[in-house]
Amino acid sequence: MIVPGSTATAPLHLKAQVVIVGSGAGGSIVAERLARAGKDVLVLEAGPFVPAAKMNQRERDMMRLLYWEAGMRATENGSMGVLHGRGLGGSTVVNYLDCFRTPPRLLEHWVHTRGLPELTPEKMAPRFDHIFEVLHVRKLEESGLNPNNRKLMEGSRALGWSGDTFHRNANNCYGSGFCDLGCAYNAKQSAAITFIPLAMAAGARVYTEVRVDRVTLEAGRAVGVEGWALDAERRPIQPVTVRADRVVVAGGAIETPHLLLRSAVPDPSGQLGRNLHLHPGAPVVGHFPGERIANYEGVKQGYYVGEFSWPLHGHDDDFLLEGIGAPPGIAATVFSGQGASRQATFKHLNEYAVVGVLLRDHDTGTVTAGEGRPKIDYSLSEADALRMKAAVVAAARSMLAAGARVALTAHGEAQILRSEADFDKVWSRSLTAGQMAMFSFHQMGTARMGDRRDRDVVNPEGQLWSVPGLHVADASLFPEASGVNPQVTVYGLADVVGEAIATS
Amino acid sequence: MPSRRQVLALLAALPAVLGLPEEARAAEPDVTAGPDWDATDIAVLKGVLAAVYGPNSDRCDAVEALTASFAWLDGERKALVRMLPSLFDQASRVLVPTISAFHDLDPVQQQACVDDWAASPLAFRRQIFGALRQLLLAHAYADPATWPDIDYPGPWLGRYELPIHPLRFGDPELP
Incomplete structure (x- = not known):
């Protein structure tokens, strides 16, 4: 006991x-x-x-x-x-x-x-x-994918990228979608x-x-x-x-x-x-007007694209794309803008599919002992930032290939991507601290x-x-x-x- | 009436009476302590919330919830978060063309000030603003009062009657 x-x-x-x-x-x-x-x-x-x-x-x-x-x-x-x-x-x-x-x-x-x-x-x-x-652990059947992960699967398949459903440690999962708040x-x-x-x-x-x-x-x-x-x-x-x-x-x-x-x-x-490696993660959003995606519901992470992964496929860009949803408090922090214009964007939450980038960071940070807490010092290196941009572009490409009207990045000022011609907006922007919302779920x-x-x-x-x-x-x-x-x-x-x- | 010496001796003995060695009590700040934000700090937080959230920000209790969450921060991170409102308030006086503290601005000016912080080319300004924005929005949208605006239905619990599965390896709470 x-x-x-x-x-x-x-x-x-x-x-x-x-x-x-x-x-x-x-x-x-x-x-x-x-x-x-x-x-x-x-x-x-x-x-x-x-x-x-x-x-x-x-x-x-x-x-x-x-x-x-x-x-x-x-x-x-x-x-x-x-x-x-x-x-x-x-x-x-x-x-x-x-x-x-x-x-x-x-x-x-x-x-x-x-x-x-x-x-x-x-x-x-x-x-x-x-x-x-x-x-x-069991492999998720494609029939178990929620609309959010299905968009990633459809988009990446249209592009010819390899991917698969996840193996998951679930036993009779109902698909409520609150995994990140405990089952x-x-x-x-x-x-x-x-x-x-x-x-x-x-x-x-x-x-x-x-x-x-x-x-x-x-x-x-x-x-x-x-x-x-x-x-x-x-x-x-x-x-x-x-x-x-x-x-x-x-x-x-x-x-x-x-x-x-x-x-x-x-x-x-x-x-x-x-x-210290953090697997820096960043969301890229695809907007599908009129469709109910509800990325926070169902099996939140069901499909991944391994095409660009070095451990899985020997690719030097070295990142994964994964379908991901979040409860609204976390989701709100990654949508840029302020005030009424931010509200106007976020009110379409149910129409957004979200792809999470998971970068295999090659450079590192440190943990030191602060006063009563660990201090985590970490910045993306130039080389990792370059690969992060490649990952964001790939995620956007997958959403557009799945039929999204636009793809939105999590930059402080969201980059609105409508076609390949817009991807320069991502390549040309700095990723120094505070320029784009990023998270680490793996340390x-x-x-x-x-x-x-x-x-x-x-x-x-x-x-x-x-x-x-x-x-x-x-x-x-x-x-x-x-x-x-x-x-x-x-x-x-x-x-x-x-x-x-x-x-x- | 106990003498001063007796009072001091009693105070010195209290940690032992309570089961805590003196040095440990001295080293342990009250982890449940609040941020002690004053009225100006609260006004700053509500002003930033109104600017980043937009219309009807007064419907949600993000500032109150953030105050409650403060106790869960560790060590000196509390000090960092505690000073965020005053830092933002006073730095706005210096860094934004209005030459006023943020809390002295009217709502339109506050919106312009927030936009200026958000678009700043200076990393430290984006970081300060980004931290405030993130803390406030996360707490705002965790409030059910904001969910109708985004058509978020909330927890399944209470909407669907689904049984909890039996544990495959036994209940760790049972003997």
């Missing part, structure tokens, strides 16, 4: 063989594997467990409950919103259910450039099989209702509403963590100390380096918190894995090169951006780490 920190009436002094900080994709699969191996496992999660019955499909309530900083986290220059989940199950509770097995091209690349022999496609395949089984029906097979209960059934203990502030080091070795039990409003109410043989940090690529930096762990590589790479202690933060088994007993098991491990929605890659890499701990 889950123990909420908010119920603590006295300081908590706990012991375990392994303490895991974070309960998202990474933390949950490590907990399950280690508990199944007979280890005494303790999972600490900063946020609450929010069961389906408490998911009310309202932005204000759910953003506060399920996202770090209520979804208002952003890069320091304000150029990009950074959305990631907080609560039991982490971002798996608020994602769009997209499941890509890590593309073999990418795995082979990591094997050869990072010295990670356990990541060959052959060795990873059984892990992915297991993950797909637990998460109940009110238990259709989404998040970590909170899959790997976490499996871990608990094998004996793992789970505490929610416990914030970890520091990894405890003694004689250079990790021996536990310290933090606070929080009340429902996140106020610290009781101190928590845990003694453990091993510490696994799995808070995601923002919170994990933040915790490790605050803990002053030695890092001979100098790379902890660096190499990766801040404690990267590899076989060189002077280059990589953790070794091929996920242990910090410099600190015995301290491991990382989340998207921080990624040597580079995955270029596809990362949840299965997170589960997979974390499983490598979990197995290494179980057998050591």
